[in-house]
Amino acid sequence: MIDILITEDSDVVAALLRGIFQAEPDMRVVGRARDGREAVTLAHELKPDLVTMDIRMPVMDGFEATRMIMATQPLPIVVISSSVDDEELRITFRAIEEGALAVIEKPRGLSHPDFERIRRDLVETVRAMAEVKVVRRRHPRPNMAVFQAPPPAPRRAGGGREVVGLALSTGGPQALSTLLAGMPVGYPLPLLVVQHISPGFVGGMVNWLRGQTLLEVCLATTNQPLQAGTVYIAPDAHHLEVARRDGRLHTRLSSEPPVDRFRPSATALFHSLARCCGAGAIGGIFTGMGSDGSDGLVALHRAGGHVFAQDEESSVVYGMPGAARAAGCVDQVVPLARIPIHLIELARS
Numbered sequence: 001m002i003d004i005l006i007t008e009d010s011d012v013v014a015a016l017l018r019g020i021f022q023a024e025p026d027m028r029v030v031g032r033a034r035d036g037r038e039a040v041t042l043a044h045e046l047k048p049d050l051v052t053m054d055i056r057m058p059v060m061d062g063f064e065a066t067r068m069i070m071a072t073q074p075l076p077i078v079v080i081s082s083s084v085d086d087e088e089l090r091i092t093f094r095a096i097e098e099g100a101l102a103v104i105e106k107p108r109g110l111s112h113p114d115f116e117r118i119r120r121d122l123v124e125t126v127r128a129m130a131e132v133k134v135v136r137r138r139h140p141r142p143n144m145a146v147f148q149a150p151p152p153a154p155r156r157a158g159g160g161r162e163v164v165g166l167a168l169s170t171g172g173p174q175a176l177s178t179l180l181a182g183m184p185v186g187y188p189l190p191l192l193v194v195q196h197i198s199p200g201f202v203g204g205m206v207n208w209l210r211g212q213t214l215l216e217v218c219l220a221t222t223n224q225p226l227q228a229g230t231v232y233i234a235p236d237a238h239h240l241e242v243a244r245r246d247g248r249l250h251t252r253l254s255s256e257p258p259v260d261r262f263r264p265s266a267t268a269l270f271h272s273l274a275r276c277c278g279a280g281a282i283g284g285i286f287t288g289m290g291s292d293g294s295d296g297l298v299a300l301h302r303a304g305g306h307v308f309a310q311d312e313e314s315s316v317v318y319g320m321p322g323a324a325r326a327a328g329c330v331d332q333v334v335p336l337a338r339i340p341i342h343l344i345e346l347a348r349s
Contacts, residue, residue, distance in 0.1 A: 001026060001027070001028050002026055002027045002028065002049045002050060002126065002127065002130045003028055003030045003046070003047075003048045003049045003050075004028065004029050004030065004048055004049065004050050004051075004126065005029075005030060005032070005039065005046055005048040005050070005051045005052070006018060006021075006031070006032045006033070006052050007032075007033040007035075007038075007039040007053045007057070007065065008032065008034070008052070008054045008057075008080070009034050009035060009057045009058060010054075013106060013107070016107055017029075017052065017080070017107065020107065020122060020123065024123055024127075026127070027126070027127075030046050030048050031048070034057070034058075035057045035058050035059035035060055036057050036059060036060030036061055036062060036064055036068075037059045037060040037065070038059075039053065039060075039065045040060075040065055040068045040069055040072075043069050043073060043075055044073055047073075048075065049076070049130045050075065050076045050077070050126060050130045051069065051075055051076070051078070052077075052078050052079075053065060053066055053077050053078065053079050053080065053095065053100060054080060054081075055081045055082075055092050055095070056088055056091070061091055062079060062081075062091060062092070062095050063091045063094045063095045066095040066099060067098045070099035070134070074099065074134040075134065076101055076129045076130055076134055077095070077100040077101060078100065078101060078102050078103075078104060078129055079092055079095050079096070079100045079103040079104070080103075080104050080105075080107075081103055081106060081201070082106040083105065083198070083200040086207075089201065089203070089207070089208075090204065090207070090208070092201070093173070093204055093207075094208075096173050096174060096177075096208075097174075097208070099134060101129045101132060101134070101171060101316060102129055102170055103173070103197065103201055104121060104122050104198055105118050105121070105198035105199065105200065105201075106118075118198075121198065125170060125289075128170060128289055129316075132171075132316055132317070160280070161189055161280055161306075161346060161347055161349070162189065162249060162277050162280035162281065163189055163190055163192065163242060163249060163273065163280065163281050164192070164281075164283075164284065164343060165191075165192045165193075165194075165266075165269050165270055165273050165281060165282070165283050165300075166191060166192070166194070166283075166285075167193075167194045167266030167284070167286065167288070167292065167293040168194070168195045168196070168287060168288055168320075169196040169287065169288025169292065169317070169319075169320055170196070170289045170319075171286075171315065171316025172195045172286055172287060172288060173195065173197070173205055174316070175286050175287050175310065175314075175315075175316075175336055176193065176195065176286075177208075177209060177212045178336055178337070179339050179340060180209060180212055180213035180215060180231065181212050181213055182337075182339075182340030182341075183213060183214070183340050183343070183344075184214070184340075184344065185214040185215075185229070186229055187215060187343075187344070187347065188228045188229070188347050189228055189229075189282075189347050190226035190227055190228060190229070190230050190232065190249070191215075191230070191231045191232070192226075192240055192242065192251070192269060193231060193232065193233045193234065193240075194234045194264045194266045194269050194293075195233060195234070196262060196264075196292070199237070200236070202219065202234075202235060202236055203219060205233070206218065206219050206233055209231070209233075213231075215229050215230065215231050216229060216230040216231065217230075217233065218230065218231070218232060218233070219233055219235050220232040220233060220234055220235060220240050220251050220253065221235075221251065221253070222251060222252060222253040223250050224251040225250055226242070226248075226249040226251065234253075234264035237255070237263055237264075238253040238254060238263065239254040239256060239259075239263055239264050239268040240253060240264050240268075241253075241254060241268055241272035242269075242272045242273060244276045249276065249277070254268070260290070260291070260292055265292055265296075266285070266292045266293030266296060266320075267292055267293055267294070267295045267296035268296065270283050270293060270296025270297050270300045271295075273296075273300055274296070274299040274300040274303040274305065275303075277303075277305065278303040278304050278305060279303065279304030279305055280305070281303075281305040281306075282305065282306045282346050283297050283300045283301075283305055283306070283307045284307075284308050284309070284343075285307075285308075285309045285310065285320050285321050285324045285330075286309075286315070286320065286321065286336075287310055287314075287316045287317055287318070287320070287321070288317055288319055288320035288321075289317050289319045289320070290319050290320060291319065291324075293320055293324060294320075294323045294324045294326075294329070295327075297324050297327065297330075298327050298328075298329045300329070301330075301331070302329075306331055306332075306346060307324070307329050307330050307331050308330065308331060308333070309321035309324050309325055309330045309332075309333050310333075310334065310336055310339065311334060313335065314335050314336035314337065315336075
């Protein structure tokens with residue numbers, strides 16, 4: 001049984017969340033906090049398996065509550081946010097930085113057309129996050145190597161790499177922050193990223209990541225010429241792919257149907273890398289539920305591209321990397337802390 005503490009100042013939303021969780025045979029709501037301070041107190045008293053965390057609350061907001069819980073009695077925390085404005089998004093991703101595991105869209109009324117999708121995502125995420133063993137997050141000092149530009153990548157005519165594609169889901173924002181913080185200024189390849197995240201949050205994630213790295217980070221638009229040292233993140237409701245025009249790689253956004261429920265889909269990205277770049281592409285699969293990306297990585301591997309997967313120990317959820325390994329397409333398994341070095345070495349090869 002998963003014991004859940006709901007933190008929510010709205011009686012209506014709290015009742016909706018309680019109804020969603022109590023309808024599941026393996027979930028039980030053990031308490032409800034109306035502000036962040038009460039959440040910290042009840043987390044210590046009730047010792048739940050998981051805390052859902054609202055962001056904007058009286059007395060103490062969700063960021064401060066997350067910070068205090070993770071500093072004193074670490075627990076899995078899932079942020080449930082309405083994503084209504086920039087300030088709420090800023091607080092949301094600060095909570096992720098302090099150790100919250102996931103961010104989920106706040107459910108709306110039962111009659112809302114998106115209710116079932118949000119309910120399903122919420123239940124699946126809570127079920128997965130309740131099993132995660134969390135520890136106090138410590139912020140390491142910056143590695144001085146990030147200020148030293150690596151040698152330029154070899155020219156494509158010489159068999160060098162052209163582009164990096166990365167796929168992440170549950171636990172991905174933290175992993176992406178760790179990865180990008182370790183990447184050096186002047187990294188010689190562009191990076192394309194598919195991160196599964198609730199609608200409305202990707203712009204806030206992009207703004208947050210800009211403060212975590214020396215690389216350029218942007219929300220991808222269509223027909224952008226790919227630039228070295230720039231991170232292109234897939235926007236809501238569009239597949240992010242690559243296309244070659246006049247010998248140069250560009251972004252391509254597609255509104256084709258979802259692939260296995262996902263749009264953007266990691267499989268769509270990796271298939272496009274296989275078609276356009278073959279051995280010139282690097283594909284990386286990170287923490288996340290499900291198996292999105294595996295089919296595309298199989299194609300990329302067959303085309304000669306390099307495929308790596310985050311290791312199980314450093315993954316919040318090992319579904320996506322595990323599925324890729326089971327598909328037999330992974331060339332190397334890499335701990336999260338070493339992935340920046342791995343990408344630097346691949347750019348030089």
